[in-house]
Amino acid sequence: MKRNKFWKAYVLLLIAQLIISNYFRFTPFVMLSILPVMILCVPVRVNRFVLLLLTFASGLLIDWLSEGLLGLNALALVPVAYARNSVLRVVFGNELIARKEDFTVNSNGLASVTMAIVMVQALFLIIYIWVDSAGTRTFLFNFGQFMASLVVGVLVSLLTLNVLATETQR
Amino acid sequence: MKRQLLFPRLLLLAVFLLLEAASLYLVSRNAELQRTWMAQGGHWFMDKVWGATQSVRNYYSLAETNRQLALENFTLQEQLLHCQEQLRSQYAEDQKVDSLAGYGMIPAEVIKISRNKQHNYLILNRGYQDGIQEKSGIITHNGVVGIVDAVSEHRAFAFSFQNSDISISVRLGKEGSNGLLVWDGIHDNGAILKEIPLQNHYQAGDTVFTSGHSLMFPPDIPLGVAGKAKVVNGATHEIEVTLFQDFSSVRFVTVIHNRDMEEIEGFEL
Numbered sequence: 001m002k003r004n005k006f007w008k009a010y011v012l013l014l015i016a017q018l019i020i021s022n023y024f025r026f027t028p029f030v031m032l033s034i035l036p037v038m039i040l041c042v043p044v045r046v047n048r049f050v051l052l053l054l055t056f057a058s059g060l061l062i063d064w065l066s067e068g069l070l071g072l073n074a075l076a077l078v079p080v081a082y083a084r085n086s087v088l089r090v091v092f093g094n095e096l097i098a099r100k101e102d103f104t105v106n107s108n109g110l111a112s113v114t115m116a117i118v119m120v121q122a123l124f125l126i127i128y129i130w131v132d133s134a135g136t137r138t139f140l141f142n143f144g145q146f147m148a149s150l151v152v153g154v155l156v157s158l159l160t161l162n163v164l165a166t167e168t169q170r
Numbered sequence: 171m172k173r174q175l176l177f178p179r180l181l182l183l184a185v186f187l188l189l190e191a192a193s194l195y196l197v198s199r200n201a202e203l204q205r206t207w208m209a210q211g212g213h214w215f216m217d218k219v220w221g222a223t224q225s226v227r228n229y230y231s232l233a234e235t236n237r238q239l240a241l242e243n244f245t246l247q248e249q250l251l252h253c254q255e256q257l258r259s260q261y262a263e264d265q266k267v268d269s270l271a272g273y274g275m276i277p278a279e280v281i282k283i284s285r286n287k288q289h290n291y292l293i294l295n296r297g298y299q300d301g302i303q304e305k306s307g308i309i310t311h312n313g314v315v316g317i318v319d320a321v322s323e324h325r326a327f328a329f330s331f332q333n334s335d336i337s338i339s340v341r342l343g344k345e346g347s348n349g350l351l352v353w354d355g356i357h358d359n360g361a362i363l364k365e366i367p368l369q370n371h372y373q374a375g376d377t378v379f380t381s382g383h384s385l386m387f388p389p390d391i392p393l394g395v396a397g398k399a400k401v402v403n404g405a406t407h408e409i410e411v412t413l414f415q416d417f418s419s420v421r422f423v424t425v426i427h428n429r430d431m432e433e434i435e436g437f438e439l
Contacts, residue, residue, distance in 0.1 A: 055189075071192075071193045072193075082186045134204045136203065
């Protein structure tokens with residue numbers, strides 16, 4: 001039952017990401033994406049191969065149905081899925097993975113959760129901005145875009161996390 | 171336990187790389203800018219990585235390259251000699267004079283050379299089974315190296331030009347006077363041109379060529395450049411010559427044999 005609720009929330013957030021990608025382009029300095037936090041919140045018990053394929057499919061879906069470049073979100077998101085367990089291990093310790101438990105703000109603390117979100121968001125943004133600019137923009141611009149997108153992305157992700165955590169842990 | 175974990179990890183890595191490759195393919199296929207950028211990245215990678223390995227490979231294949239160059243050089247020398255021969259034959263026909271005898275050429279590699287004695291020698295990797303004969307000349311594109319003295323089945327022993335017993339008949343300039351060229355006994359590339367009559371004028375910088383009178387070497391092989399001169403016994407000039415040949419790096423040579431040597435020597439008996 002809890003699982004179904006998570007996947008429902010996941011699908012709804014994918015639709016939300018589609019809307020964000022199409023309409024929320026206020027400034028070229030901010031690239032808002034909640035995909036990294038969605039991948040971070042996929043239950044630990046989900047097979048890692050399935051997680052990789054799910055991530056690839058999610059990224060591709062966003063690329064396909066929004067104005068983005070086909071393959072770009074998938075390219076930046078798959079490394080997030082690949083590194084997800086390592087991030088959880090570094091931030092929350094081995095126990096979480098061993099017990100196949102999911103993290104929450106209440107049990108793991110806001111600071112740790114924020115740290116994990118920062119890590120996956122940063123990994124996603126580095127690849128996304130690097131490939132998107134394709135060597136045409138200056139390092140300073142890319143850095144500015146990275147920092148602004150990271151701050152906004154982490155804040156929005158914390159809200160998103162609340163939605164996902166509520167669905168899975170309630 | 172670790173072994174049991176290794177395979178799933180490798181498989182996961184493979185799936186990850188596969189998905190990334192698929193994403194990259196999609197990106198490059200759908201955007202000209204990204205395609206160009208990735209192509210540049212690919213070129214950079216090829217330049218740096220494959221270029222570096224190619225340099226290493228080139229370094230280790232230098233011996234083979236040298237061998238090929240030596241063979242090519244030999245072929246060119248042979249062609250040059252044939253051309254010169256044809257020109258001389260044409261000239262001789264025009265002048266109603268017999269043409270010069272032909273020379274046979276065989277490429278060889280120096281397997282041992284001495285350079286720090288007064289009577290230096292060299293050993294070649296070819297012998298009579300390869301067609302090498304005694305009293306053959308040894309040359310490179312830089313000049314004369316020596317004279318074959320003895321031949322075994324697969325080896326040839328030769329006197330180096332850096333041998334105080336060896337002298338070569340030479341000519342100073344294209345139409346200048348003839349003399350004998352000997353090693354100066356001191357320098358790697360130093361020689362002395364002897365027996366140039368006082369009345370014959372020369373200029374420092376004139377090229378010294380083989381005269382073709384010695385039977386061992388065809389005429390017109392450039393050997394070196396004339397330098398300072400001094401008068402000996404009030405009768406002849408002795409001229410310092412800087413050789414083109416660097417004996418410290420000689421490796422691939424051409425053994426040259428006058429096909430008419432026996433016939434000509436028959437007249438001398």
